[in-house]
Amino acid sequence: MSLASHLTELRKKHESLSRQVEEQQRSPAVDSVALTEMKKRKLVIKQEIERLSSSRTH
16 A cells, blocks of 8 residues: 555544544533544544654655
């Protein structure tokens, strides 16, 4: 898998998690543990995107 396609996949996963987090936050019965885990995964993906993007430009 090329770096560009890997970044594209990571961005898709990040966007998907963003939508899931938003849906959870709007839900009347918020599962705070699941919401926290989704936010953590989203952050890890964002950091990976930034790391790979940074290494690609250097």
